[in-house]
Amino acid sequence: MRAWRQCATLWGIDDLVAAADFLLTDAHPRVEVEELRAEIERMGDTAGRALARALAQSRRGPRSPAETRLRLVLARNGLPAPEISWVLRDARGAFVAELDLAYPDWRIAAEYDGRVHAEDVRQFARDADRWDAIRACGWQHVRILAHHMRENGQPAVRKVREALRRAGWRG
Structure with a gap:
């Protein structure tokens, strides 16, 4: 403190x-x-x-500084405030995934995917299966990588904004 x-x-x-x-x-x-x-x-x-x-x-919930930075850049660019560390469940109520940032009203998951996930083969395989499970629930999965956070995060903002618009957001 x-x-x-x-x-x-x-x-x-x-x-x-x-x-x-x-x-x-x-x-x-x-x-x-x-x-x-x-x-x-x-x-x-x-x-x-x-x-x-x-x-x-500040908010409770982010699991990494990169998730915080993504949330902040989205908010500063006029996108709706996402739910943080939101638990996605399937139609039966079974756990599917904890989403970094979620827009439940539009069924959008925006997640920062750090390098560690790509460098660990087993983790990458688990992640790929997880992304499929998220999409199987009818959600769009927006994967944000480090290069999307360049240029003050504008590529990340574009990706999330486009997904929200495809889902019906008219902000």
Whole structure:
């Protein structure tokens, strides 16, 4: 908690949001949002209120900084707020997958696929089967890779926006 506050003079806002997401996410979070607010009140914020701004954008649920960055870039570009770490179940109610970012109303799963998934052959095989299972439930699966996050994430935004429009979103 104190380290998060101290990093505010060195890190950009997205890194501070990702760090707060990490602290707040888990079955047993490392800290509660009230504790982070109290730390800001007790020790003060930075110029530009970076900590308060980061905390306002933070959410429980992301499993990685890349997922946080994807969520932030989608929001900054006018896309609807997704559900985070959303559990997809099939028609019988059986677990299919935990989705990084989900738009249940449009049946869209937007997921950041990191390099580790491609480098581990067994993990990649499990992932490929998982993607098929997601599509079998009638969902579009939008796979975001590192190169989609270049150019301020515009390729990722285009991919998710196009999927939402195909599904009927008119934002």
